[in-house]
Amino acid sequence: MENLNPSYKKLFQSISDAVAAIDQRVYVIGGFVRDYYLDRLSGGSAYDIDLVTVGSGIEAADAVAKKLGTTNVATYRRFGTARVTWNGFVLEFVGARKESYRHDSRKPAVEDGTLEDDQYRRDFTINALSWSLNPDDYGKLNDPFDGLGDLKKRLLRTPVDPDRTFSDDPLRMLRAIRFASQLHFNIEPDTRKGIERSAHRIGIISKERIIDELNKVVMSDQPSAGFRLLFETGLLDEFFPELSNLHGVEEAHGLRHKDNLWHTLKVLDNVAMVSDNLWLRWAAILHDIAKPATKRFDTRQGWTFHGHDALGAQMVPRIFRKLGLPMDDRMRYVKKLVRLHLRPIALVDEIVTDSAVRRLIFEAGDAIDDLMMLCRADITSKNDRKIRQFLKNFDHVEQRIAEVEEKDRMRNWKPPVDGNEIMEICDIPPGPLIGEIKSDIEEAILNGDIPNDREAALKYLHSIKDHYLEGHSSKETKS
Structure with missing residues (x-):
């Protein structure tokens, strides 16, 4: 923590003082700590910060909000969490907890726990890193699974058995691939095999949660890396088989076509190099x-x-x-x-x-x-x-x-003569004939028969209106 920007240090000291005053312990955990060691924090700018307390996350959030002088607190009592927004910072508070899951749901049964219990429920070792904000060991790094070592190796690994991690919450499989794609990390072999074994479990996750993670893969610097992992682990086939189906090469009479999946991912990377x-x-x-x-x-x-x-x-x-x-x-x-x-x-x-x-x-x-x-x-x-x-x-x-x-001037072209003017000039009521005349004018402009301007379009309308009126009149007579 010694190299933190002063704005972060000041904020963390305020959190420490506020939570100590209500006799709770508090820790910064997850993405902020991970990104600090990856040197991905952007100066002192606002950041989403996860905090875990041994006690009530809601009470801790209220105490911190009071200390910071803000009433911008959102409370989620059902989940025992609260969010404090202050000066652009978003502080997410949750009480340390143990979790247990049913096989058919990613919603856990929750009970109070210790910091260690909370770290065990984290998705990856690099996200289980935490700093103490408590007076007796302020700034101490808690790293029970060698997440720091995995950061140095650029490795994603689950803190406990991957089958348990991914069965408990299958969304973590997509998060693994998203982090690998965003951070340019490798997935540790046993963790990757766990994804392959549990890929079918992604079916219990809502499409909203899936597409949120998938779009983060799409927006990574080299999205093909994430999609290759999705394909190779079997996840892609579970929720986006249309893309998986592009894979494969056939041969006939000695002629082969390109593999359209790898071609598509190369095109995606090419676009990513020039556009966000x-x-x-x-x-x-x-x-x-x-x-x-x-x-x-x-x-x-x-x-x-x-x-x-x-x-x-x-x-x-x-x-x-x-x-x-x-x-x-x-x-x-x-x-x-x-x-x-x-x-x-x-x-x-x-x-x-x-x-x-x-x-x-x-x-x-x-x-x-x-x-x-x-x-x-x-x-x-x-x-x-x-x-x-x-x-x-x-x-x-x-x-x-x-x-x-x-x-x-054809970009975002709009007809120089609208339907109301056609009805007025031709003295006809609303109906399909209006569309036919508009299409005729449009074709004349697209073919280059007349310039793309109002005067020319009106002149052309007068030249064709009798033809359309005669045709319309003969149709009415027959009917």
């Missing part, structure tokens, strides 16, 4: 998700995956719903990128029409830059010459996009 956009990373995860369903062997073309972009886009909402991901604009953004991820490569021809570029900009909207980022990430060849050629091709596509966009 969670949903762009999800687009990378799902861009080839329909390849197993569309895989065919053609004696002339070899292995093909025709239509995997369109089918993959159709699969996105179902996968989002099943995993507990948001069913809103974020899902639609991912669906759009999956649907369009093959389109830019079709625009590399020098003589590609402005209309084709215009349509891509129109369909991608504000996601056009992210789409190009995904397309560049999708280049995973081991042939440097091929990579250079593909990147050069995409440079050309981006140049064409910039030229057409500057001229036609």
